[in-house]
Amino acid sequence: MENVIGDIDIISEKEKNDEIILISEEKKTGKRKKLYVESYGCQMNFSDSEIVTSILTKDDFETTSDATKADLILINTCSIRERAEQTVRNRLNHFNGIKKKRPELTVGVLGCMAERLKSKLLEEEKIVDLVVGPDAYRDLPSLVNKVEDGQKAVNTFLSREETYADISPVRLNSNGVTAFISIMRGCDNMCSFCVVPFTRGRERSRDPHSIVAEAKELFENGYREVTLLGQNVDSYKWSPNDELKGKAQIEKADNPNIVNFSSLLEIVAKVHPDLRIRFSTSHPKDITDEVLYTMKRHENICKYIHLPVQSGNTRVLEMMNRTYSRDWYVKKIDAIREILGEDCGISSDMITGFCTETEEEHRDTISIMDYAQYDFSYMFAYSERPGTLAEKKYQDDIPEEIKKRRLSEIIEKQQKISLNRNNKDVGKVHKVLIEGFSKRSKEHFQGRNSANKVVVFPKENFKKGGYAYVTVNNCTSATLMGEVVR
Numbered sequence: 001m002e003n004v005i006g007d008i009d010i011i012s013e014k015e016k017n018d019e020i021i022l023i024s025e026e027k028k029t030g031k032r033k034k035l036y037v038e039s040y041g042c043q044m045n046f047s048d049s050e051i052v053t054s055i056l057t058k059d060d061f062e063t064t065s066d067a068t069k070a071d072l073i074l075i076n077t078c079s080i081r082e083r084a085e086q087t088v089r090n091r092l093n094h095f096n097g098i099k100k101k102r103p104e105l106t107v108g109v110l111g112c113m114a115e116r117l118k119s120k121l122l123e124e125e126k127i128v129d130l131v132v133g134p135d136a137y138r139d140l141p142s143l144v145n146k147v148e149d150g151q152k153a154v155n156t157f158l159s160r161e162e163t164y165a166d167i168s169p170v171r172l173n174s175n176g177v178t179a180f181i182s183i184m185r186g187c188d189n190m191c192s193f194c195v196v197p198f199t200r201g202r203e204r205s206r207d208p209h210s211i212v213a214e215a216k217e218l219f220e221n222g223y224r225e226v227t228l229l230g231q232n233v234d235s236y237k238w239s240p241n242d243e244l245k246g247k248a249q250i251e252k253a254d255n256p257n258i259v260n261f262s263s264l265l266e267i268v269a270k271v272h273p274d275l276r277i278r279f280s281t282s283h284p285k286d287i288t289d290e291v292l293y294t295m296k297r298h299e300n301i302c303k304y305i306h307l308p309v310q311s312g313n314t315r316v317l318e319m320m321n322r323t324y325s326r327d328w329y330v331k332k333i334d335a336i337r338e339i340l341g342e343d344c345g346i347s348s349d350m351i352t353g354f355c356t357e358t359e360e361e362h363r364d365t366i367s368i369m370d371y372a373q374y375d376f377s378y379m380f381a382y383s384e385r386p387g388t389l390a391e392k393k394y395q396d397d398i399p400e401e402i403k404k405r406r407l408s409e410i411i412e413k414q415q416k417i418s419l420n421r422n423n424k425d426v427g428k429v430h431k432v433l434i435e436g437f438s439k440r441s442k443e444h445f446q447g448r449n450s451a452n453k454v455v456v457f458p459k460e461n462f463k464k465g466g467y468a469y470v471t472v473n474n475c476t477s478a479t480l481m482g483e484v485v486r
């Protein structure tokens, strides 16, 4: 789930890896050294980069958006597909040019690639001085000192407890209106294609008090939308009892004070009626009717669910170890439509050409798209990842050109469905949270409706961060266009 940049709604593998990056901004605070951060991959990585920036700007650093001026360059990396790692290696090559001119520059790799390759990364990429995994960011100031003393530094320790709950993130590339709040870390699912459980460790939920405090602070600072982030938000579980470590122990305990995702949503929704709440990602095996009813009860919880299907075929889903069938997934879609109505936005992730997938099974993915009527989807060709269950158990036997052809078929299908869904919004009035100027014109604002669709309308006297009611009179497959209702 990575729909952060403007009005890119249907994202191919290329766009997803090449375009969605987050770069630190120039902020002069008079600190001694300059930090440049570049972030790839999912929203969780972007959120982590904000935590890293907070840790280092409390130390000796101020941020810069110009890598050539930096004393420390950090790349927060993604390992989800091979291409994502290749992009990072290309960037390291580019930074090599800067380091040749300024040998005192420190270059560090953070995130999933750091965790996956550990000290091997130091051998493979000579430019790298620092390798830090997702649970070791508190150690960054001392690791940087170690590098400044002439050594290489690595910390890829994975924790069962770290949630960075007490760290107030420094918002990067912020529009001042929408922000992410990380509510949990890691993943205990073992989808056979996925590296995340290996690179981000065991699942753990963050103290709800610190989540609510962060939401309140954001609201007081003018933000009007928060997205609660986790790999599988519906399995959020927090216990006030410190002795219960990890999700498994909390699930077994019989404690009325345990906070689940539905109750967390409710308490965040109560922070302020003008603060919108979104969340991502929902796993079809875990999302409950209780969550759907909580969404229905609160106007400010956006009617939008990212519910990745991955495949529409039960045999393939079993091989993917997704632990639900096609029928189960279809029933979840039915429950969403029944409880939240036809207008609720639904999006998905899909993988084409997973091991042994037949043409008929691929057509099952197309038919479930027809059934679910996704507003948009993130679609990928299967990329085998070292160390995953699929790599150990199955052969990556679908030729690349077939994966790509199937991918273009589902992209084409999604475009038609998106256009069809957007056409249904024409003529209706949408409540839009204004995020800023439209990409194409300073005379227009853009924002999102509750269903997470981008809506563009004439700016007039409206203000960023305010709500506008817009009648939609036109659309493309990616954007709704309209006029403000008087």
Ligand code: SAM
Binding pocket: 001, 042, 080, 081, 193, 194, 195, 196, 230, 231, 232, 281, 282, 283, 308, 310, 349, 350, 351, 380, 381, 382, 383, 384, 385
């Ligand atoms: N936790 C989320 C979930 O379960 O839906 C997904 C997180 S993952 C960072 C985002 C998406 O990347 C997945 O939903 C999947 O579609 C895709 N993905 C993961 N591993 C992949 C692989 N080996 N090849 C292609 N796509 C992959």
Ligand code: SF4
Binding pocket: 187, 188, 189, 190, 191, 194, 195, 196, 197, 231, 232, 283
């Ligand atoms: Fe990966 Fe599955 Fe966990 Fe999502 S739920 S992060 S796809 S293992």
